[in-house]
Each structure stands twice: as C-alpha cells, then as structure tokens.
Amino acid sequence: MSPFSGSAPRTREWRHLRLTRDGGVATVTLARPEKLNALTFGAYADLRDLLAELSRERSVRALVLAGEGRGFCSGGDVDEIIGATLAMDTAQLLDFNRMTGQVVRAIRECPFPVVAAVHGVAAGAGAVLALAADFRIADPSARFVFLFTRVGLSGGDMGAAYLLPRVVGLGHATRLLMLGEPVRALEAERIGLLSELTDEGRAGSGAAELARRLADGPALAHAQTKALLTAELDMPLAAAVELDAASQALLMKGADYAEFHAAFTAKRPATWQGR
Numbered sequence: 001m002s003p004f005s006g007s008a009p010r011t012r013e014w015r016h017l018r019l020t021r022d023g024g025v026a027t028v029t030l031a032r033p034e035k036l037n038a039l040t041f042g043a044y045a046d047l048r049d050l051l052a053e054l055s056r057e058r059s060v061r062a063l064v065l066a067g068e069g070r071g072f073c074s075g076g077d078v079d080e081i082i083g084a085t086l087a088m089d090t091a092q093l094l095d096f097n098r099m100t101g102q103v104v105r106a107i108r109e110c111p112f113p114v115v116a117a118v119h120g121v122a123a124g125a126g127a128v129l130a131l132a133a134d135f136r137i138a139d140p141s142a143r144f145v146f147l148f149t150r151v152g153l154s155g156g157d158m159g160a161a162y163l164l165p166r167v168v169g170l171g172h173a174t175r176l177l178m179l180g181e182p183v184r185a186l187e188a189e190r191i192g193l194l195s196e197l198t199d200e201g202r203a204g205s206g207a208a209e210l211a212r213r214l215a216d217g218p219a220l221a222h223a224q225t226k227a228l229l230t231a232e233l234d235m236p237l238a239a240a241v242e243l244d245a246a247s248q249a250l251l252m253k254g255a256d257y258a259e260f261h262a263a264f265t266a267k268r269p270a271t272w273q274g275r
Helices: 041-057 078-085 090-109 125-132 160-168 170-179 185-190 203-215 219-234 237-251 255-266
Strands: 018-022 025-030 062-067 114-118 121-123 135-138 143-145
Touching: 025 041, 025 203, 041 078, 041 090, 062 125, 062 203, 090 125, 090 219, 114 125, 114 203, 121 125, 125 143, 125 160, 135 185, 135 203, 143 185, 160 170, 219 237
Parallel strands: 025 062, 062 114, 114 135, 121 143
Antiparallel strands: 018 025
C-alpha cells in the first residue's frame, strides 16, 4: 500500500474495534464479546480503513488481530448483516461483498506481518480473517468453521477458496469449505492451518510474543517477503525468480543488509532500522 496520504485526517477513534500500540506492535481487538465479536457493516469498514491507515503510517512493524471474551469471531452478525442483506438489491449486495473482500486484501497487502490470536470460535468471516493473517496462533479451545454453505451460500467467500487450498491443500480445503464442519485446534495444527498451538489460554500472549519478535526484526525484509509470498502464488517460476532477483538487488542496497555485515564483523547483535 502507498505511504502517501491526502487531505483526510488520521482517525482518532475507531467505533467498531479497539486499537492499542506498543512500540512497533499494534493490536486490533474485535470487542463485541456479548455477541462473540460478530462483525457488523461498521466493523468490516473499520478494519478495511484501519489497515490502510496503519500501512501509510509505516510505524507499525507487526499487528496482532484478536477477539475479546470467549472467542475470536463468530462471523457476520445474523441480525445486523444477514437479516439486512435479505432486503438489499443486487448492487447493494455487490458493494457489501466487495467490502468484505477488501478487508482480506488489506490483511494480505499491508506491509507488516499480521498475527491472528485465536481462542474459541473462529466461524464464517471470522475464520477467513484468521486465514488471511500471516500467522495463526491458537490454543486448544480454538475451532475453525467455514460455514458459508450451511447458510446457503458459496464456500468461496472473501477469498476463502483462493487462500485455503494454498494453506492446507485442495483436499482439506474442499472438505472444510463444502461441508462447513468445525475443525478443532489439534486437527487444524495437523493439516497446517495453525502456525503454532499454545497451551490453554496462551493464544494471546503467544501471538504478542511472535509479533514483538517480528517487530524487533528487519521490517523491510519482512514486508518484501510478505509481498513476494502473495505476488508469486500464481506466477510461473521464471517470473518468480526474476522478481526475487530484483527484490534482493534493492534490499542489498539497504541499511539493514549493511548493518548485518557490520554486526557480524563486530560480533554484536544487529540493530535493525527497517530500511
């Protein structure tokens, strides 16, 4: 995303989620615990706009996405979204579905790693938000449910049919998206959906520890790695290795590459500058 901004001021208060900062780590918490953090139209829009703002700031080096209370996110609010969409015309429905996809694109395209801290349920759109993250840290209470077909819709919602096969393989993705059955933490780890399975109650702290490790590292190298992982998913090998070559040539002119050599020579820890 471009770091350049126009006349619009930075948002001072986000009404549909909670944002906290600790150095280079931002934590975004879905904060409707009484509704298992069910998403509303406003929550989708806030997530889309917040990720764009943080991407322009260039001060965030890692982001934790978490849910307050008993679970991560139960998906779209049945009353506020599903009920409302029944009264929408096709143009309005297209606008809404494009917005949800923009949230997933924002997670994939932001220039910092996103770590999902999953406990309890991650259902529907909540499962896709976790799927779109670069890392998924979960405790044994976590369960993922891609339940779109169970409400009469396509399992390929919000990019799920694109992302899930690339994470767990086509066979597992077909089963999860077609049947909409819950996948508990142990199975999620077995099929590669999880980056790490923590002890009970430690998903949040595990995600925070990983985010801090990422934020203290070479931010520009992380950003470029993330960009290449996304860009090269559908590239032929020849195009991918050419893009890798161009990226490495640029990074080799960066301050962090020179800092590594200086630190290695002096036998000291590197001080990463993110440039």
